[in-house]
Amino acid sequence: MYEFNYHRPTTLAEAKTLLESNADAKLVSGGMTLLPTMKLRLARPTDLVDIGNIRDLGGIRVDAKNVEVGAAVRHAEVASSADVRKAIPALSDLAGLIGDPQVRNRGTLGGSIANSDPAADYPAAVLGLGATIRTDRREIAADDYFLGMFETALEPGEIVVAVRFPRAKRAAYAKFPNPASRYAVVGVFVAETGAGIRVAVTGAGACAFRVPEMETALGRKFAADSLDGIEVDAAELNGDLHASPEYRAHLVGVMARRAVSAAGG
Amino acid sequence: MTVTVSFVLNGEDVSVDVEPRTLLVEALRDRLRRTGTHVGCDTSQCGACVVHVDGRSVKSCSMLAVQAEGAEVVTIEGLAKGGRLHPMQEAFREHHGLQCGFCTPGMIMSALDLVSQNPDPDENQIRHWLEGNLCRCTGYQNIVRAIKAGAQAMRSA
Ligand SMILES: Cc1cc2nc3c(=O)[nH]c(=O)nc-3n(C[C@H](O)[C@H](O)[C@H](O)COP(=O)(O)OP(=O)(O)OC[C@H]3O[C@@H](n4cnc5c(N)ncnc54)[C@H](O)[C@@H]3O)c2cc1C
Ligand code: FES
Ligand code: FES
Numbered sequence: 001m002y003e004f005n006y007h008r009p010t011t012l013a014e015a016k017t018l019l020e021s022n023a024d025a026k027l028v029s030g031g032m033t034l035l036p037t038m039k040l041r042l043a044r045p046t047d048l049v050d051i052g053n054i055r056d057l058g059g060i061r062v063d064a065k066n067v068e069v070g071a072a073v074r075h076a077e078v079a080s081s082a083d084v085r086k087a088i089p090a091l092s093d094l095a096g097l098i099g100d101p102q103v104r105n106r107g108t109l110g111g112s113i114a115n116s117d118p119a120a121d122y123p124a125a126v127l128g129l130g131a132t133i134r135t136d137r138r139e140i141a142a143d144d145y146f147l148g149m150f151e152t153a154l155e156p157g158e159i160v161v162a163v164r165f166p167r168a169k170r171a172a173y174a175k176f177p178n179p180a181s182r183y184a185v186v187g188v189f190v191a192e193t194g195a196g197i198r199v200a201v202t203g204a205g206a207c208a209f210r211v212p213e214m215e216t217a218l219g220r221k222f223a224a225d226s227l228d229g230i231e232v233d234a235a236e237l238n239g240d241l242h243a244s245p246e247y248r249a250h251l252v253g254v255m256a257r258r259a260v261s262a263a264g265g
Numbered sequence: 266m267t268v269t270v271s272f273v274l275n276g277e278d279v280s281v282d283v284e285p286r287t288l289l290v291e292a293l294r295d296r297l298r299r300t301g302t303h304v305g306c307d308t309s310q311c312g313a314c315v316v317h318v319d320g321r322s323v324k325s326c327s328m329l330a331v332q333a334e335g336a337e338v339v340t341i342e343g344l345a346k347g348g349r350l351h352p353m354q355e356a357f358r359e360h361h362g363l364q365c366g367f368c369t370p371g372m373i374m375s376a377l378d379l380v381s382q383n384p385d386p387d388e389n390q391i392r393h394w395l396e397g398n399l400c401r402c403t404g405y406q407n408i409v410r411a412i413k414a415g416a417q418a419m420r421s422a
Contacts, residue, residue: 006268006285006331035327036309038286048285050332076321080382100397101378102312105321106328181310182396 001038005047012056012136012159015049019157022047027159029072029111032103057110057161062087065167065194068134071110071160079104090171090189090263094125097175099182110160113145116152116207118238119183123208124173128189128200131165146207166193170222172262174255175203178242185243186251190259192222199256204237204248214256222265224257272333274299275343283330290314292330293340301341301370305399312398315371316340322378324397341370344377352422353377353415362411364402372398376412384420388413 009015019025025047028034037043051057057072062083069078078084079096098104098121112122126142133140136159145153168191175187184203191198199214217226232252237245271280281296293299302325305313309327316325317339344351353373363369379386379394391409400408
């Protein structure tokens with residue numbers, strides 16, 4: 001790992017100043033992605049700004065409509081929160097499926113969605129529930145947030161503060177994990193919220209995406225067999241040593257049906 | 266440039282000068298000479314380096330030493346009390362839960378985090394919990410057996 005300076009601000013304002021005054025500074029949250037990347041010398045920040053001590057980025061807040069999770073909240077905290085389990089059980093389930101216990105004890109929601117790994121789990125819930133990403137300067141709708149592989153709508157220096165997930169009437173997440181890393185080869189999040197039915201896929205494409213045809217079919221009848229015959233185009237999907245595009249396309253259908261069944265359809 | 270980081274290690278206050286890029290595991294092994302914590306992969310996959318930070322298991326190869334400022338850190342050396350092995354260590358010995366022993370400190374620290382949340386884990390829960398701990402020798406059977414027995418011994422202690 002190259003040398004860097006380490007900063008531990010306690011307020012969002014301080015963190016912003018540090019990012020603004022050091023052109024090659026980077027935020028570090030759980031460090032579960034950034035530190036391995038730095039060890040490989042694929043990232044070379046001059047300064048690391050640790051956001052783990054900023055109170056405004058922590059905490060889980062549940063009200064009648066939403067569950068808001070701070071950017072620095074660790075996966076283990078979401079998985080074990082009784083409030084989240086009661087409000088959106090599919091979200092606790094998803095958090096509990098990320099990586100392994102030690103990854104969940106360090107990794108955070110903000111780090112996961114800022115990184116937007118194509119195989120990450122949280123993007124499926126963010127897009128599948130139609131969540132809103134709150135940053136230090138604006139709010140971004142999930143539909144406008146995921147732009148491509150490791151690419152999001154975040155501007156340089158923009159800090160994710162929290163994500164607001166609307167409560168769902170029903171929702172479930174089904175994933176086919178890579179047996180070694182537990183990252184999603186394919187994961188599908190299905191939800192019915194006040195705004196309608198959404199189906200979001202992670203692991204299969206450059207970033208999380210929705211499947212409108214499945215959403216329409218489930219709108220007519222919320223049942224696994226409503227999805228029969230609906231296929232996603234393999235030409236758009238990822239192929240690597242874990243799965244071919246065609247296999248991923250097949251898995252999208254299987255995981256979507258499993259998610260619908262788990263959500264009671 | 267070095268910075269001083271202070272934390273509680275196995276119940277004792279420690280202060281050590283490190284570079285910001287020093288990993289927690291490097292500070293523990295190379296600076297504080299607690300070499301019970303191992304480095305297997307250095308890529309956050311194998312779990313040989315698992316220690317407890319503020320009561321939760323973490324991979325100490327994937328955390329900076331400076332991030333442990335003010336924390337309570339417990340390593341494998343912190344478990345035995347008054348010359349007697351911790352019940353979980355004793356269970357690994359009794360049930361032959363190790364062969365070369367390289368993965369063992371991480372296995373035990375990980376197992377203790379499980380038991381603190383779930384005092385009576387079943388076999389399935391133990392196997393899932395060990396997703397982040399790799400063993401190249403045992404085939405896991407006796408590790409799972411040892412953790413079940415260790416949890417039992419801790420419940421009746
Ligand atoms: C062995 C292993 C297995 C894993 N398995 C899975 C899995 O199954 N599913 C899964 O989804 N993930 C998995 N992960 C990734 C894990 O979930 C991490 O949480 C995630 O990579 C990043 O979160 P972090 O908090 O560690 O971010 P960091 O590594 O600290 O940061 C990642 C990036 O996000 C930026 N960033 C961090 N916080 C913010 C913020 N608030 N605002 C703006 N930018 C920010 C950083 O600058 C950096 O560029 C795995 C990781 C490991 C090591
Ligand atoms: S050495 Fe830390 S996980 Fe392998
Ligand atoms: S006993 Fe040798 S690696 Fe587990």
